Amino acid sequence: MRERERPMSSQPFGIRLRAAMNQRGPLCVGIDPHQHLLDQWGLPDTAEGLASFTYGVVDALAEHVAVFKPQSAFFERFGSAGIAVLEQATIRLRDAGALVIIDAKRGDIGSTMAGYAAAYLAEKGPLACDALTVSPYLGFGSLQPAIDEARAAGAGLFVLALTSNPEGPQFQSARTTAGPTVAGAVLDGLRELNADAEDLGSFGAVVGATIKSTGEDLDIRGPLLAPGLGAQGGTAAGLTEVFGTAVRNVVPSSSREILAAGPGATALQDAAARSNDAFRTVLGY
């Protein structure tokens, strides 16, 4: 069967992502159950508190928002009980038609990367999600097993390129021996992976909404995950300055700003809808 004729569930990630953003708006809600948010929601700092918080977000938003990005760190904090919540939340979100990017920023030598790929990207993996954040600092080529598994499963990757934290440029703006910056080399690698994509490829970059203009070419024919909105100071209006003509491919991600509206489901839905509307206008959805 040709790619375009396949049912949506078995389409490559980039195609599913564009369809979901067209349908529900571009907002990605980050699920970052910080200790202070559990406290603010009146929940204990335990695995049970984590579960109530996470399923509260899932129940309120799974049918309204296109993309979710659970932050693995805050689930790992509670060991296997926390990982079980991440697993369940991922299943429930996907069952409700949302896409899940697990933010685990994995990166290792190729043979170990294959283990992460089996956990997060393989169709029957225990934490199977739609896309995974990965780190390229062991060399872009070290990501190959994850790239292969993503292609086989119709999943995607988001590779760190220009991160939102102030320390990022120390490495990311440094020049490689071949000439481009480290970030530029990552973007070049992604452009190559997406070369055959008609609209949006499955291999994306992480580019912080806070980075201002860098002179890097962000047109990689793939999605640009933009965290740093809200709590870190990035705004919807500022996205055009950072992304220029590539702004249409941005997946704007916001965690604390939306989560702080909880625990009420209606308040969470209102916060997500407001945010989604602002991004729709800027990104042209």
Ligand SMILES: O=C(O)c1cc(=O)[nH]c(=O)n1[C@@H]1O[C@H](COP(=O)(O)O)[C@@H](O)[C@H]1O
């Ligand atoms: O990969 C990420 O999502 C990420 C990359 C980056 O450059 N900056 C960044 O903040 N993030 C993540 O995005 C989320 C931001 O959360 P808020 O600042 O609360 O919206 C956190 O889970 C971060 O780990």
